Amino acid sequence: MAVVxxxxxxxxxxxxxxxxxxxxxxxxxGAPLRVEGPVPxxxxxxxxxxxxxx
Numbered sequence: 272m273a274v275v276x277x278x279x280x281x282x283x284x285x286x287x288x289x290x291x292x293x294x295x296x297x298x299x300x301g302a303p304l305r306v307e308g309p310v311p312x313x314x315x316x317x318x319x320x321x322x323x324x325x
Contacts, residue, residue, distance in 0.1 A: 272296060274313065281305050286313045 273296045274286035284304045287296060293310050 272299065275300075275304060283307060284310050286311055288313050289315065 272288050272291055273284060276283045276285050282302055282304050284293065284296060284306050287293060287310050289312055293306060297304060297306075
């Protein structure tokens, strides 16, 4: 759903999965997340979406 980075200042939202909004991530996360500007969408490799071949 997201890439979250632990920092000394707290947890920072770094990336969102395709089709998932920042608001959805914030609502689904039990811990407080910091949002530092625009959050880019993850770029997934084709195998990560369709699964392994073979």
